Amino acid sequence: MSTTFVLNGQSATLDADPTMPLLWALREVAGLHGTKFGCGMALCGACTVHLDGQAVRSCVLPLSAVAGRQITTIEGLQSKQAKAVQAAWVALQVPQCGYCQSGQIMSATALLEKNSAPTDADIDGAMSGNICRCATYPRIRAAIHNAAKAAQA
Amino acid sequence: MSITAKRPDLPTRRDFLKSSAASAVALTIGFEWTLSTRRAVAAATAAAASGGAPFAPNAFLRIGADNSITVIAKHLEMGQGSYTGIATIVAEELDADWAHVTVESAPADAKRYANLVFGTIQGTGGSSAMANSWAQLRDAGAKARAMLLSAAAKEWKVPVGELSTDKGVVSHAGSKRQASYGALVKTAATLPVPTTVSLKEPKNFTLIGTRPPRVDVVAKTNGTAQFTLDTVFPNMLVALLKRPPQFGATLKTFDATAASAVPGVKKVLQVPRGIAVIATGFWAAKKGRDALRVEWDDSKAEKRSSSEIMQEYRQLADQPALPARKEGDAKQAISSAAHKISATYEFPYLAHAPMEPLDAVVKLDSTSCEIWAGDQFQTIDQMNAAKAAGLDAAQVSIHTLYAGGSFGRRANLGSDYIVEAVSIAKAYGADGTPIKLQWTREDDILGGLYRPMYFHKLEAGLNAQGELTGWHHVIVGQSIMADTIFAAGIKDGIDSTSVEGAANLPYAIPNIAVDLATTKTGVPVLWWRVVGSSHTTFAVEAFIDEAAHAAGRDPYEFRRKLLEHQPRMKAVLELAAEKAGWNQGPLPSGKGRGIAVAEAFKTFVAQVAEVSVDKDGHVKVDRVVCAVDCGTAINPDIITAQLEGGVGFGLGAVMFGEITLKNGRVEQSNFNNYRVLRMNEMPKVEVYIVPSTQAPTGVGEPGVAPIGPAVANAIFAATGKRIHMLPFPPTGAA
Numbered sequence: 111m112s113t114t115f116v117l118n119g120q121s122a123t124l125d126a127d128p129t130m131p132l133l134w135a136l137r138e139v140a141g142l143h144g145t146k147f148g149c150g151m152a153l154c155g156a157c158t159v160h161l162d163g164q165a166v167r168s169c170v171l172p173l174s175a176v177a178g179r180q181i182t183t184i185e186g187l188q189s190k191q192a193k194a195v196q197a198a199w200v201a202l203q204v205p206q207c208g209y210c211q212s213g214q215i216m217s218a219t220a221l222l223e224k225n226s227a228p229t230d231a232d233i234d235g236a237m238s239g240n241i242c243r244c245a246t247y248p249r250i251r252a253a254i255h256n257a258a259k260a261a262q263a
Numbered sequence: 264m265s266i267t268a269k270r271p272d273l274p275t276r277r278d279f280l281k282s283s284a285a286s287a288v289a290l291t292i293g294f295e296w297t298l299s300t301r302r303a304v305a306a307a308t309a310a311a312a313s314g315g316a317p318f319a320p321n322a323f324l325r326i327g328a329d330n331s332i333t334v335i336a337k338h339l340e341m342g343q344g345s346y347t348g349i350a351t352i353v354a355e356e357l358d359a360d361w362a363h364v365t366v367e368s369a370p371a372d373a374k375r376y377a378n379l380v381f382g383t384i385q386g387t388g389g390s391s392a393m394a395n396s397w398a399q400l401r402d403a404g405a406k407a408r409a410m411l412l413s414a415a416a417k418e419w420k421v422p423v424g425e426l427s428t429d430k431g432v433v434s435h436a437g438s439k440r441q442a443s444y445g446a447l448v449k450t451a452a453t454l455p456v457p458t459t460v461s462l463k464e465p466k467n468f469t470l471i472g473t474r475p476p477r478v479d480v481v482a483k484t485n486g487t488a489q490f491t492l493d494t495v496f497p498n499m500l501v502a503l504l505k506r507p508p509q510f511g512a513t514l515k516t517f518d519a520t521a522a523s524a525v526p527g528v529k530k531v532l533q534v535p536r537g538i539a540v541i542a543t544g545f546w547a548a549k550k551g552r553d554a555l556r557v558e559w560d561d562s563k564a565e566k567r568s569s570s571e572i573m574q575e576y577r578q579l580a581d582q583p584a585l586p587a588r589k590e591g592d593a594k595q596a597i598s599s600a601a602h603k604i605s606a607t608y609e610f611p612y613l614a615h616a617p618m619e620p621l622d623a624v625v626k627l628d629s630t631s632c633e634i635w636a637g638d639q640f641q642t643i644d645q646m647n648a649a650k651a652a653g654l655d656a657a658q659v660s661i662h663t664l665y666a667g668g669s670f671g672r673r674a675n676l677g678s679d680y681i682v683e684a685v686s687i688a689k690a691y692g693a694d695g696t697p698i699k700l701q702w703t704r705e706d707d708i709l710g711g712l713y714r715p716m717y718f719h720k721l722e723a724g725l726n727a728q729g730e731l732t733g734w735h736h737v738i739v740g741q742s743i744m745a746d747t748i749f750a751a752g753i754k755d756g757i758d759s760t761s762v763e764g765a766a767n768l769p770y771a772i773p774n775i776a777v778d779l780a781t782t783k784t785g786v787p788v789l790w791w792r793v794v795g796s797s798h799t800t801f802a803v804e805a806f807i808d809e810a811a812h813a814a815g816r817d818p819y820e821f822r823r824k825l826l827e828h829q830p831r832m833k834a835v836l837e838l839a840a841e842k843a844g845w846n847q848g849p850l851p852s853g854k855g856r857g858i859a860v861a862e863a864f865k866t867f868v869a870q871v872a873e874v875s876v877d878k879d880g881h882v883k884v885d886r887v888v889c890a891v892d893c894g895t896a897i898n899p900d901i902i903t904a905q906l907e908g909g910v911g912f913g914l915g916a917v918m919f920g921e922i923t924l925k926n927g928r929v930e931q932s933n934f935n936n937y938r939v940l941r942m943n944e945m946p947k948v949e950v951y952i953v954p955s956t957q958a959p960t961g962v963g964e965p966g967v968a969p970i971g972p973a974v975a976n977a978i979f980a981a982t983g984k985r986i987h988m989l990p991f992p993p994t995g996a997a
């Protein structure tokens with residue numbers, strides 16, 4: 111059975127079990143490996159992608175649920191905010207092991223696309239669903255503030 | 264397999280392997296590079312463009328004719344910055360252009376790539392990557408530079424002494440001639456490797472002590488960094504393993520009918536550690552595993568609850584134990600003291616929970632076994648894989664990929680997940696089919712190899728002047744090294760990893776006894792970031808705080824006075840106190856400040872924590888000030904990052920971390936009930952590095968040690984309540 115949706119700006123038809131979580135369809139059917147598996151229960155955020163611009167956890171989202179919708183993964187980030195986030199991540203040397211960082215960047219980008227000048231409380235609200243066991247949190251926070259300024263400039 | 268971000272203009276590993284065969288000085292590297300089709304095309308294109316043999320003066324370095332500098336890392340990069348640190352040491356002595364430096368992982372080969380702190384084992388741990396690489400890699404870089412200089416001298420017919428190097432270029436001032444390293448590799452490769460070479464004076468360092476960007480950060484911000492999870496081969500299968508629900512339980516019977524009927528499931532096979540469901544992808548394997556019907560035999564299983572085990576530990580603390588340290592007569596000193604204090608501290612089992620659940624890809628046939636993993640103990644894993652495969656170690660090759668965290672979990676002496684993957688490939692038929700074993704988060708949390716549970720009992724005596732006269736510390740818990748290949752390291756019944764941080768108590772007290780009662784349970788245990796000091800530092804630093812309070816003294820000044828003979832430890836304590844404003848008056852009501860200091864893996868760390876406690880007892884850690892002395896600071900930004908991360912990792916553990924067993928069954932399974940620190944709980948962290956020209960020591964772990972007691976002591980300062988059981992109660996001070 112196949113599901114058709116817009117993946118990183120292009121129409122994609124994936125032939126897979128419609129109950130398969132989007133995460134595994136992206137990774138094993140579409141061959142996009144930037145989105146990671148962390149918990150399988152929407153608890154850690156490593157699998158975060160954008161569904162029609164909203165940050166969602168792809169590990170619990172059945173493939174069938176994205177039919178006709180727009181999905182953006184780390185590989186498809188294009189917006190000014192996304193580029194600012196990635197540049198800030200490099201400038202502040204955020205990643206350590208790096209495994210959660212695709213998800214962190216997807217959540218941070220979704221935040222900045224809605225809120226151009228987030229407060230620390232806004233960042234807590236948007237980012238507390240993304241676990242980083244290396245605890246790069248202080249740098250993530252600083253990088254989001256930097257990216258917000260850069261994207262507004 | 265190279266796992267740095269590839270630039271299309273640089274030659275790739277495959278080219279080096281091809282061209283190395285023709286080069287007299289090239290390394291023979293015992294594994295094949297496997298590429299996806301897309302990358303293979305890129306590699307072929309690059310091969311055509313690069314040309315020329317690389318210069319490989321030693322096992323740690325290759326210089327290409329195109330000026331590429333490839334540093335070969337014998338250590339795992341699991342987030343701690345080892346690749347960048349290793350490359351910095353080589354590049355410093357080589358005078359390389361940092362922009363041309365990439366890193367690739369070394370194959371498993373103890374002869375060339377042993378961790379010199381471990382002896383003859385290749386592996387990463389104990390915060391040793393920089394310490395054991397320092398002299399070795401400076402020498403490697405300096406000798407390569409000397410050969411490039413000799414090559415230029417030979418080509419230009421000028422004395423070597425008239426030449427200089429800077430950012431990958433050799434210059435001759437007199438003739439104004441210049442040559443890039445790449446242009447000299449052909450000649451350099453014909454020259455002998457010098458036996459001795461002089462190293463740079465620290466004042467001439469241009470990379471060490473600066474903040475060269477990490478070699479892995481770009482790939483880790485655009486989704487291209489290659490983890491084991493991302494390793495894919497044509498026709499690769501994915502396996503999930505159903506393991507027993509209690510440690511030590513064994514298989515009675517299973518019914519694979521429903522599992523085998525799941526579309527995509529290829530085989531359901533019994534292997535030594537459980538039942539493997541092998542499928543075309545993760546989801547089919549998961550559905551198949553969920554459909555398995557299994558009966559287990561629990562006759563040999565650990566069936567106790569963790570609360571029962573702890574009760575046993577409490578009783579053992581009052582029984583005679585083995586001495587780990589004995590100076591003077593602590594018992595007598597305490598019994599005759601003017602003031603006596605005592606306390607107990609209880610520590611739970613902890614899971615490591617790295618973000619990347621354990622995974623490994625294995626390609627096994629009758630004569631070879633190839634493994635892709637975030638491999639931490641390469642030559643131990645090689646040996647255990649060989650045993651599981653029925654091959655010789657030399658027939659097992661390991662490709663070490665980026666690990667999505669480890670915190671000790673991947674450094675296990677039984678190589679659990681590697682052996683599982685090999686045993687599954689063997690049961691499948693050892694026909695060369697690549698098989699990826701994937702653990703789920705539940706497999707990880709339920710899977711054992713925890714930081715051991717411990718019980719600590721401390722007693723101390725103070726004289727009328729408030730000075731400590733006796734200190735008696737009893738530790739009860741499982742040994743990590745017992746029954747492993749490291750068991751020979753247990754001396755006189757003392758596993759050093761059970762008592763480190765306690766037996767080397769730094770404080771000047773005339774009578775000290777530290778005793779250990781080693782227990783046995785059916786729960787498998789393992790080192791967890793900062794190992795023994797993950798519990799001993801809490802007990803020591805919380806209790807010394809209680810002693811300071813009993814003496815009516817400031818807890819910082821009390822420690823400081825006892826550290827007169829420990830200059831490096833005293834210096835970090837003073838630096839942290841100064842930067843935290845310790846002596847600038849108390850915090851407002853509802854807030855408190857606490858201090859703790861530790862030496863772990865020869866690095867000294869002090870931390871001052873500031874907490875707020877609300878009227879319901881909820882604790883928020885607002886700020887943590889760290890001071891660290893790790894010898895020469897190779898990369899101050901990575902040191903800062905490791906201290907920041909150590910604070911967050913350790914704080915999550917003391918606030919929430921707890922693996923409990925009920926009737927032998929682990930009660931936690933995922934991040935909902937095994938809580939870790941999240942963004943909204945992370946304090947501000949400031950890191951101050953003590954300037955030093957001593958040899959570098961590690962920073963991956965030591966920052967974890969003092970955070971728990973610093974926060975607990977801050978909670979006491981805010982509320983007057985001590986914490987004697989971890990994790991903190993949900994309302995820390997209520």
